[in-house]
Amino acid sequence: xxxxxCADSALLVELADLPAVQALHGELRESTPDGVLDMxxxxxxxxxxxxxxxxxxxxxxxxxxxxxxxQRRGHDxxxxxxxxxxxxxxxxxxxxxxxxxxxxxxxxxxEVPWTVAFGGFAPGxxxxxxxxxxxxxxxxxxxxxxxxxxxxxxxxxxSGIYPRESPGGWQLIGRTxxxxxxxxxxxxxxxxxxxxxxxxxxx
Amino acid sequence: xxxxxxPGPLATVQDLGRSGHAGIGVxxxxxADRAAMRxxxxxxxxxxxxxxxxxxxxxxxxxPDRDVTVAVTGADSQLTVDGRAEPVNxxxxxRAGGSLRVGPPARGLRGYVAVRGGIAVEPVLGSRAxxxxxxxxPPQLTAGTRLPIGPAPAEFxxxxxxxxxxxxxxxxxxxxxxxxxxxxxxxxxxxxxLGESFEVSAEINRVGMRLDGPELPRAHxxxxxSEGMALGSLQVPPSGRPTLFLADHPVTGGYPVIAVVTAADxxxxxxxxPGQRVRFRQVTPDPAxx
Numbered sequence: 001x002x003x004x005x006c007a008d009s010a011l012l013v014e015l016a017d018l019p020a021v022q023a024l025h026g027e028l029r030e031s032t033p034d035g036v037l038d039m040x041x042x043x044x045x046x047x048x049x050x051x052x053x054x055x056x057x058x059x060x061x062x063x064x065x066x067x068x069x070x071q072r073r074g075h076d077x078x079x080x081x082x083x084x085x086x087x088x089x090x091x092x093x094x095x096x097x098x099x100x101x102x103x104x105x106x107x108x109x110x111e112v113p114w115t116v117a118f119g120g121f122a123p124g125x126x127x128x129x130x131x132x133x134x135x136x137x138x139x140x141x142x143x144x145x146x147x148x149x150x151x152x153x154x155x156x157x158x159s160g161i162y163p164r165e166s167p168g169g170w171q172l173i174g175r176t177x178x179x180x181x182x183x184x185x186x187x188x189x190x191x192x193x194x195x196x197x198x199x200x201x202x203x
Numbered sequence: 204x205x206x207x208x209x210p211g212p213l214a215t216v217q218d219l220g221r222s223g224h225a226g227i228g229v230x231x232x233x234x235a236d237r238a239a240m241r242x243x244x245x246x247x248x249x250x251x252x253x254x255x256x257x258x259x260x261x262x263x264x265x266x267p268d269r270d271v272t273v274a275v276t277g278a279d280s281q282l283t284v285d286g287r288a289e290p291v292n293x294x295x296x297x298r299a300g301g302s303l304r305v306g307p308p309a310r311g312l313r314g315y316v317a318v319r320g321g322i323a324v325e326p327v328l329g330s331r332a333x334x335x336x337x338x339x340x341p342p343q344l345t346a347g348t349r350l351p352i353g354p355a356p357a358e359f360x361x362x363x364x365x366x367x368x369x370x371x372x373x374x375x376x377x378x379x380x381x382x383x384x385x386x387x388x389x390x391x392x393x394x395x396x397l398g399e400s401f402e403v404s405a406e407i408n409r410v411g412m413r414l415d416g417p418e419l420p421r422a423h424x425x426x427x428x429s430e431g432m433a434l435g436s437l438q439v440p441p442s443g444r445p446t447l448f449l450a451d452h453p454v455t456g457g458y459p460v461i462a463v464v465t466a467a468d469x470x471x472x473x474x475x476x477p478g479q480r481v482r483f484r485q486v487t488p489d490p491a492x493x
Contacts, residue, residue: 004383005488006433007463012383038225040431042455047431049225052466057488119228120429120455123337126227164338183327183339189227 003061008052013064014045018117018129021046023069025193033063041118041193043127077116077194082161083202084110084152088172090140094154097137097171105173106201108132114159114197119189124163124181126191131159143169150175152199159199161191204268205318207348208302211262214344215333215409216322217315217450219252224328225454231434232334235409235450235473236313239277242365243317246274246294248358253321254331256344258314261307265316269299271352272319272360276367278311278474292365311474319360323353335409336451374400375475377468378486379437384427384459388439392419396437396461397485401445405477409451411438412472414481418443419461432456435464435472437483449473 002014015021025041028048032039035055040047048064050057086106088094095102114128139155144167147153151162153170162168163181180190191197207214217240220233234240234257241251256263261280275282275291282289283304289295291314297303305314324331324341333340344350385393401416419439432438432452437445440458447464449472464472465486475481 005380005463006383006460007378007380007435007465007488009435009463009466009469010431010433012430012433037222038231040225040454042430043428045428045430047225047433049222049231049431049433118455119226120453121228123224123229123339124227187227188224188328191227193226 001065003064005057006047008050008055008057010050011048011057011060011064012045013048016044018043022117022193024064024067027067027069028064033060035060040120042120043118077192077196079196079198080190082176082178082197082199084174084176084199085203086174086201088152088174090171091173094135094137094171094173098134100134105135108134109159109173110199110201114199116191116193116195116197118193119191122163122166124189124191125160126189126193126195128159128191128197129157133157135159137171139169140171143167147172148175150177152176205271205350205352206266206268207263207344207346207350208266209262209264209346210344210348211258211260211305213259214263215257215335216254216324216341216344216350217257217332218254218330220332220450221328221330221339225431228454229328229339230334230337230451230454232332232340232451233330234315234332236277236315236470238467238470239313240315240317242292243274243276243315244321246276246292246360246362246365247272247317247319248356248360249317249319249321250356253317253353254324255318255322256316256350258305258316260312261305261314263305263314263316264302266302267297267299271297273297273303274317275305275314276317276365277314278308280308280314281306290364292367294360294363312476313473318352320355321353323351334451336453374480374482375471376482376484377472378465379462379483380465380486380488381462382460383463385461387421387423387427387459388461389420389422392421392461395419396483400480400482403475403477403479403481407477409449411446411448411452412475414445414447416444419445421459427457427459429455429457432460433463435466435469436460437462437464447472
């Protein structure tokens with residue numbers, strides 16, 4: 001573990017891998033050190049945002065180093081079923097890149113469950129990991145200026161669902177009608193770190 | 204109600220922002236110069252985090268439909284109430300149907316208009332702040348926008364005027380702590396950052412400001428996995444020209460951060476104008492005051 005300072009605004013905790021991030025995030029969510037306002041988990045780091053006026057970064061760092069990561073396997077955020085129509089604009093390209101048929105891409109995407117590792121990019125966007133390694137594909141060479149809400153995509157080891165219309169460079173394989181982000185709902189995001197996701201094909 | 208007659212280049216509702224939602228990709232947002240907004244609220248007896256109007260480069264004209272008590276802080280602007288000149292950082296009364304004009308500032312960029320009772324638009328995820336990056340919060344103010352005013356607090360204004368040291372013209376000196384990724388840069392880049400001055404470019408908004416000047420070369424050229432970004436981060440893209448992240452900065456980013464501006468100095472940075480020169484002074488991470 002390396003703990004890096006971001007002036008008096010935050011601490012960036014660098015860990016070995018994503019499971020280590022999820023484990024530490026899970027423990028700190030149960031018992032958050034004083035002065036920590038917010039946490040941003042990512043692929044290899046956990047950013048702790050601090051209350052600068054009322055917080056001693058050194059004390060928070062000591063508290064983080066004292067955390068004993070137990071057997072808690074991340075945070076169980078429940079299971080979300082996501083109905084998908086697999087007619088995305090990049091489905092054929094994904095089949096070509098992976099050496100699978102289009103049907104096999106759909107099979108791999110629906111057969112293996114995913115887990116929301118972290119958020120970012122936009123409100124409600126979740127980076128889904130743990131899916132089929134056969135689906136690892138690079139981003140598109142050029143990003144689209146407009147990706148419709150509900151578009152389901154792949155990039156690297158991740159899958160994701162666009163919460164609203166935005167630019168985007170992920171390979172689009174399908175779409176869902178599920179509203180994954182609504183500010184008038186509590187919680188507003190369906191894809192929160194720890195939530196497991198099962199994609200289901202609908203026609 | 205307060206009616207926005209003219210919004211100027213950009214006027215939004217801001218408070219101290221949203222905390223606790225970073226894990227689902229929601230940034231803090233809130234006033235770009237939090238110290239100025241807090242002062243405006245204290246002057247009119249509000250809680251420090253009450254929602255106020257953030258005006259960018261003045262040009263704001265508003266008209267209340269009842270008697271209100273207001274204070275304007277932040278950028279050093281010419282104010283008029285019903286055409287009569289009034290000072291900033293002062294408790295002002297506007298009659299129903301009267302008007303307040305916030306002119307273009309002589310110094311600074313962002314002004315804060317606090318109204319006793321606060322701006323009472325509907326909160327989104329616990330905050331009334333407009334986040335221009337994510338689109339959360341109320342839309343930016345336009346001519347004809349009508350803003351509700353909340354109930355007057357129990358506290359009364361305790362001073363009529365806050366004596367504020369006027370910001371000096373010339374170079375802006377900002378305190379930074381190196382890191383978290385200073386080891387991704389050459390020693391030359393670090394000495395350039397701390398020894399040279401940079402110019403605030405025209406690419407400036409609530410998300411951040413691009414700085415022109417000497418390039419900050421990287422020692423490592425591999426890709427950084429995306430990671431959480433702190434307020435005040437100096438993020439350096441492959442061009443070598445740093446961006447200083449302000450209130451509406453993205454929650455995560457994929458370029459290394461060479462240094463972070465201290466929280467207090469982010470407020471001062473938010474008042475920088477295009478063309479102004481900025482220098483960075485290194486401080487230790489643990490302030491001596493603690």
